[in-house]
Amino acid sequence: MPDVAVIGFAQAPNVRETPGTTNGVEMLVPLLATAYRQTGLSKQDIEFWCSGSSDYLAGRAFSFIAAVDAIGAFPPIHESHVEMDAAWAFYEAWLKIRMGEVDTALVYGFGKSSAGQLRRVLALQLDPYFTAPLWPDSISIAALQARAGLDAGLWSEKDLAEVAARSLADAADNPLAQFSGATGAAELLDSPMVADPLRRHDIAPVTDGAAVVVLASEERARDLVERPAVISGIEHRVDSPVLGARDLTRSPSTAAAGAAAGIDGVEVAELHAPFTHQELILRRELGLGDGVRINPSGGVLTGNPMFAAGLARIGEAAKRILDGGARRTLAHATSGPALQQNLVAVLERRD
Amino acid sequence: MNIGFDYTRSVGPVLGRFVNGLAAHRIEGVRGSDGRVHVPPVEYDPLTAEALTEFVEVGTEGTVKSWTWMAEPLDGQPLSRPFAWALIQLDGADTAMLHAVDVPGPEHMSTGMRVAVRWADETVGHIRDIAYFRPVRTDTADAGPTADPPPVAEREEGDPVGVVITPVHLKYRHSASPEESRYLRALAKGKLIGQRCPVCHKVYLPPRGACPTDGVPTTDEVELPDTGIITTFCVVNVPFLGQRIKPPYVTAYVLIDGADIAFLHLILGCDAADVRMGMRVRASWRPREEWTTSLENIAHFEPTGEPDAPYESFAHHL
Ligand SMILES: [Zn+2]
Numbered sequence: 001m002p003d004v005a006v007i008g009f010a011q012a013p014n015v016r017e018t019p020g021t022t023n024g025v026e027m028l029v030p031l032l033a034t035a036y037r038q039t040g041l042s043k044q045d046i047e048f049w050c051s052g053s054s055d056y057l058a059g060r061a062f063s064f065i066a067a068v069d070a071i072g073a074f075p076p077i078h079e080s081h082v083e084m085d086a087a088w089a090f091y092e093a094w095l096k097i098r099m100g101e102v103d104t105a106l107v108y109g110f111g112k113s114s115a116g117q118l119r120r121v122l123a124l125q126l127d128p129y130f131t132a133p134l135w136p137d138s139i140s141i142a143a144l145q146a147r148a149g150l151d152a153g154l155w156s157e158k159d160l161a162e163v164a165a166r167s168l169a170d171a172a173d174n175p176l177a178q179f180s181g182a183t184g185a186a187e188l189l190d191s192p193m194v195a196d197p198l199r200r201h202d203i204a205p206v207t208d209g210a211a212v213v214v215l216a217s218e219e220r221a222r223d224l225v226e227r228p229a230v231i232s233g234i235e236h237r238v239d240s241p242v243l244g245a246r247d248l249t250r251s252p253s254t255a256a257a258g259a260a261a262g263i264d265g266v267e268v269a270e271l272h273a274p275f276t277h278q279e280l281i282l283r284r285e286l287g288l289g290d291g292v293r294i295n296p297s298g299g300v301l302t303g304n305p306m307f308a309a310g311l312a313r314i315g316e317a318a319k320r321i322l323d324g325g326a327r328r329t330l331a332h333a334t335s336g337p338a339l340q341q342n343l344v345a346v347l348e349r350r351d
Numbered sequence: 352m353n354i355g356f357d358y359t360r361s362v363g364p365v366l367g368r369f370v371n372g373l374a375a376h377r378i379e380g381v382r383g384s385d386g387r388v389h390v391p392p393v394e395y396d397p398l399t400a401e402a403l404t405e406f407v408e409v410g411t412e413g414t415v416k417s418w419t420w421m422a423e424p425l426d427g428q429p430l431s432r433p434f435a436w437a438l439i440q441l442d443g444a445d446t447a448m449l450h451a452v453d454v455p456g457p458e459h460m461s462t463g464m465r466v467a468v469r470w471a472d473e474t475v476g477h478i479r480d481i482a483y484f485r486p487v488r489t490d491t492a493d494a495g496p497t498a499d500p501p502p503v504a505e506r507e508e509g510d511p512v513g514v515v516i517t518p519v520h521l522k523y524r525h526s527a528s529p530e531e532s533r534y535l536r537a538l539a540k541g542k543l544i545g546q547r548c549p550v551c552h553k554v555y556l557p558p559r560g561a562c563p564t565d566g567v568p569t570t571d572e573v574e575l576p577d578t579g580i581i582t583t584f585c586v587v588n589v590p591f592l593g594q595r596i597k598p599p600y601v602t603a604y605v606l607i608d609g610a611d612i613a614f615l616h617l618i619l620g621c622d623a624a625d626v627r628m629g630m631r632v633r634a635s636w637r638p639r640e641e642w643t644t645s646l647e648n649i650a651h652f653e654p655t656g657e658p659d660a661p662y663e664s665f666a667h668h669l
Pocket of ligand 1: 548
């Protein structure tokens with residue numbers, strides 16, 4: 001089976017509200033052009049397309065079909081979609097190339113969260129019998145998780161603020177970030193509670209955005225770019241949807257995905273942690289020590305486009321290899337409430 | 352835009368036992384493969400996936416395992432006044448259930464505090480039969496539920512609850528793209544504005560953010576007439592909810608002269624039986640004072656009486 005590499009990555013500016021439609025076309029068209037330019041490929045060279053988005057987020061049925069307009073899907077293309085973060089579409093594309101069915105693939109994700117009320121829309125991913133009918137919003141559920149860790153002595157409010165301060169500082173070098181800036185943890189702790197014990201800085205913003213990643217078999221990739229980011233491992237796992245049956249301070253699915261992907265020796269990790277405490281859970285489950293650079297992009301606390309942010313983590317981790325800055329990087333994506341489903345990919349430079 | 356739907360779900364034997372218990376002010380969980388009692392019950396064990404069948408009645412009081420404060424409740428939540436969300440482990444249960452706790456402020460909440468079920472005034476066999484929880488020890492008077500009971504599915508007198516209904520209502524603000532905005536503003540002036548794809552030169556009405564063939568935004572503006580042909584059509588004979596015209600009537604794909612994509616509209620002004628593929632039609636505009644940024648400014652299309660377009664001239668638009 002061929003190994004697979006990332007050869008291109010583009011993402012839209014992370015913004016509070018785009019003027020475009022919820023089918024993402026306006027955000028995707030320029031990203032596709034960038035991806036073609038990076039890889040030297042044209043639309044006709046892409047053998048498989050896969051996207052991640054959500055009709056509930058878009059407030060319209062089959063929104064991903066409208067998004068296909070951005071590709072220019074005529075003559076007909078080989079296309080698929082997941083109603084999840086596009087990191088899972090990336091997994092599907094990886095499988096297609098591994099199976100030898102295709103040599104190249106393009107994955108994209110998009111979300112216009114500003115169209116609806118995000119924290120309420122996300123209640124619809126909960127158990128529909130006994131949980132969703134109460135409309136617990138995504139921020140409240142994360143707050144229950146954060147308090148469980150505070151009560152257990154696993155982290156303090158100051159630890160959480162330090163995650164936020166580091167993320168905001170790192171985002172200063174990321175022109176596409178929605179928020180950035182140098183702020184001390186102490187200063188952040190002066191702000192009021194949004195969902196006790198979470199403050200504004202603990203919660204990823206509402207973001208409109210999109211991301212595109214291009215993959216190719218390793219052999220093909222070597223013809224197209226100088227330093228392809230070869231995927232040495234990729235796995236995803238899921239925990240119970242029953243929130244009250246889980247130890248919310250742990251993420252067994254992340255630990256299992258990380259172990260299966262083989263993460264030893266990573267220099268950089270891009271973690272998809274929409275809440276500060278979730279970064280601490282992920283770092284513990286993956287066993288990432290102080291030597292690993294976490295979220296040099298600023299991470300999703302500085303811009304969190306739904307259904308694209310996980311794919312963008314893979315793109316950011318790949319970018320460090322494509323630009324020669326690192327030799328082995330980790331990307332993580334999450335989906336569902338309180339880190340329910342988790343994907344880990346490891347990318348490396350092979351000379 | 353408000354989108355709503357009443358999701359109707361059958362509950363089966365395990366979840367059904369739980370909701371029927373709630374209607375009778377009784378809470379029953381199910382014992383898992385590892386001996387843990389799950390409340391609410393789960394149909395299959397989360398670890399072994401074994402089907403679970405041993406029901407266990409648990410208490411209506413429990414302990415708060417974690418909590419947060421909902422300062423500004425959202426639509427559909429258990430209370431419209433500020434409340435706490437909590438994971439509550441009922442006495443006799445080994446897992447926690449998520450629900451609301453009614454206290455005046457977050458200073459009244461703590462992990463480990465004892466709470467008790469406050470039943471809804473009317474219990475119907477739904478998770479919302481638990482209106483909320485209240486502290487076991489409290490000096491605060493109960494201000495009562497703020498939500499109506501959920502809708503109930505029809506069933507035979509005496510039958511257990513087999514279906515739960517959960518209404519879902521979401522609000523969205525849809526924005527028109529820059530291309531669509533120009534089109535909609537032109538409609539308000541009684542004009543049809545399309546755009547040409549710079550690659551394949553097809554004219555799209557309405558214009559769009561990307562040509563579906565070439566993936567590039569349409570750019571060159573083209574003003575189009577209000578005449579065209581019917582490419583294909585459907586005679587509506589069936590009455591349905593919300594129907595605004597008495598059947599039979601015709602909806603058709605109208606291809607405006609000079610455009611390369613047809614849109615759906617209403618055909619009036621002739622007998623439904625006389626509508627044909629290739630028939631020439633003209634827009635019938637509503638009175639000018641009623642015009643808005645909408646294609647509804649055109650009330651319908653009606654035949655011009657000109658000779659039909661030959662099939663070959665529109666076959667590629669079908
Ligand atoms: Zn075109």
